[in-house]
């Protein structure tokens with residue numbers, strides 16, 4: 332009987348093991364294990380700041396501080412803004428800033444606070460005095476209006492089919508250029524393509540279009556992001572951008588506790604010969 336109970340107990344432990352391991356792995360993004368933190372410290376070529384940490388799904392300001400202390404990668408925290416997102420007026424933005432500043436004061440650590448913008452008239456939602464309290468503004472191109480003016484989340488390939496790809500690409504390119512003219516600090520995931528077009532990146536992102544994006548970013552002082560979990564932009568684009576004097580930033584764009592190693596940053600930095608002085612440094 333005792334043997335039977337022991338067998339049941341062992342079976343239960345085995346059933347629980349994958350769950351426990353998954354939980355441990357999940358913590359890699361939030362606060363890495365000492366081994367993972369050592370790996371990051373050894374692989375980072377110089378001090379970097381991750382300006383793309385969303386406070387959502389269990390990621391908090393405190394975890395961003397702990398992660399910074401564990402890895403040496405500085406943390407910048409942000410929240411989404413727009414009609415369908417948490418920050419949509421002065422009161423919601425001020426509450427977000429004040430709440431996180433208070434936590435930072437309690438911890439004795441200051442992180443830059445940013446906002447990700449998703450609507451193209453975002454700067455009309457907030458008073459200039461309130462916007463000034465942010466340390467940075469980040470945008471990406473991944474929500475674009477369709478032909479009827481309805482916002483489409485371009486990563487939702489299951490619900491969105493592009494009919495004329497060439498016409499769509501020209502419209503998307505102009506959408507990218509428009510965003511680069513907004514008062515933003517960082518363009519995240521530059522040259523992103525939805526799944527339907529992504530296998531023909533070099534066809535849609537011609538050198539002419541790449542050059543136009545890079546020149547506009549340099550002219551307007553917008554940093555271009557290298558994201559840990561995205562294959563965009565290409566190494567070719569980053570090399571062209573480096574030659575044109577672009578400022579870069581790094582980001583993770585965390586979601587649901589997923590594992591996002593920073594290795595892509597480090598690989599791209601080495602392959603493209605990027606230096607510390609090529610990266611955005613915000614005073615805050």
Ligand SMILES: [Zn+2]
Pocket residue numbers: 383385447519584
């Ligand atoms: Zn984001």
